Amino acid sequence: MLLPKLPLRPTKLFASATPPLFSTSSPPPPSPPPPPLKLPKPPLFLRPLISSATPTSLHSFHSWAKSLALSTPPDDPDPLDPNLLLRELQWLLQDATGDVGRSQNPDLVPLRADLGDLYGLWRERVLERRPFQYVVGCEHWRDLVLWVGEGVLIPRPETEVVVDLVKEVVIGRSGRGDGEEVWADLGTGSGAIAVGMGGVVGERGRVVATDLSEVAVEVARFNVERYGLKESILELKAYEGLTRVLVNWLAPWDKVQIRQGSWFEPLEDVKGKLTGLVSNPPYIPSRNLPGLQAEVGRYEPKLALDGGKSGMDHLIHLCEGSVSYLKPGGFFAFETNGDEQSEFLVDFMVSKLENNFRDVKAVADFAVIKRFVTGFRS
Numbered sequence: 001m002l003l004p005k006l007p008l009r010p011t012k013l014f015a016s017a018t019p020p021l022f023s024t025s026s027p028p029p030p031s032p033p034p035p036p037l038k039l040p041k042p043p044l045f046l047r048p049l050i051s052s053a054t055p056t057s058l059h060s061f062h063s064w065a066k067s068l069a070l071s072t073p074p075d076d077p078d079p080l081d082p083n084l085l086l087r088e089l090q091w092l093l094q095d096a097t098g099d100v101g102r103s104q105n106p107d108l109v110p111l112r113a114d115l116g117d118l119y120g121l122w123r124e125r126v127l128e129r130r131p132f133q134y135v136v137g138c139e140h141w142r143d144l145v146l147w148v149g150e151g152v153l154i155p156r157p158e159t160e161v162v163v164d165l166v167k168e169v170v171i172g173r174s175g176r177g178d179g180e181e182v183w184a185d186l187g188t189g190s191g192a193i194a195v196g197m198g199g200v201v202g203e204r205g206r207v208v209a210t211d212l213s214e215v216a217v218e219v220a221r222f223n224v225e226r227y228g229l230k231e232s233i234l235e236l237k238a239y240e241g242l243t244r245v246l247v248n249w250l251a252p253w254d255k256v257q258i259r260q261g262s263w264f265e266p267l268e269d270v271k272g273k274l275t276g277l278v279s280n281p282p283y284i285p286s287r288n289l290p291g292l293q294a295e296v297g298r299y300e301p302k303l304a305l306d307g308g309k310s311g312m313d314h315l316i317h318l319c320e321g322s323v324s325y326l327k328p329g330g331f332f333a334f335e336t337n338g339d340e341q342s343e344f345l346v347d348f349m350v351s352k353l354e355n356n357f358r359d360v361k362a363v364a365d366f367a368v369i370k371r372f373v374t375g376f377r378s
């Protein structure tokens, strides 16, 4: 029997004239994609050799750069130190040049930037006061060489002490307990403190670091990876019953993990569990920002410097947060602007956050300025 042909289900090419049952308004237009993140250039000394120059042309560059360094106007109220500039010139050349022995042409010096770019970089350094660390894209800090650039604070020598303070506590705690120890670095910037801590927190320790700035987070992640702290192997040991059979699991984990967000926000999973917490937050009173040295005020990120009206906004927030994020006996260390802020903070923690902390004290930096406030959660 011949079956009647079923009418084909019409394909809907046009919108129906009958109104839909729900939602009449047209969907909102898709939001434009966020602009791509502008990251600073990687450190000059890590860039590939892309160019070359004759020894004569390099010599001409050196003579020109030297005379520019020595020609800063005498009436400049904030002058550059010519001796420092001459040292920086040497470092710039060291970072920019490759090994002549590896060159195809023994008459040419291999370069990591075009010679024209080196002229431009040196002009920026001397005439526009761009920090040398941004010019070469790195800073030497403790035993590390860290990527830095616009958008990321250049780590300062005094901050190195924070890592020593942590190391002291880790040594003092060794042999105690056998669980994992989690340390936090809040406002990590280039990741300097976090990477430094990664090297001192011991086998059972790991570091979680936060920053609000997307650029800082990317730069810190790069520095963490470069020092091999991204994925480590955690060896968990367990004993099975009376036979005490040793079982080893090998699990990849981050020795230092960088998370984006404001202060404690990305740390919910470790709330109340931190063995230690450190921070070098922005602490410059807002009114002092216009008077900063040209290199700092013009180039370093305001987000890393501005501590609010008295400079204490972030420090107070961090002290208060430490009450709930540190575990009992947990250590803290905060960097401040110096004497007055440290004294204020010690007083604040002892009087306003009474019973929550013990052994709260100010600790001096290399220049005998009371730079840090340290103590323990009760």
Ligand SMILES: C[S@@+](CC[C@H](N)C(=O)[O-])C[C@H]1O[C@@H](n2cnc3c(N)ncnc32)[C@H](O)[C@@H]1O
Residues within 6 Å of the ligand: 153, 154, 155, 156, 159, 186, 187, 188, 189, 190, 191, 192, 193, 210, 211, 212, 213, 216, 261, 262, 263, 280, 281, 282, 283, 303, 304, 305
């Ligand atoms: C003084 S810098 C210190 C950077 C780095 N720890 C060091 O010592 O070189 C302060 C850092 O705090 C970050 N920061 C500012 N506000 C923040 C916030 N609300 N949450 C997290 N980080 C913040 C800045 O981006 C900056 O990297």
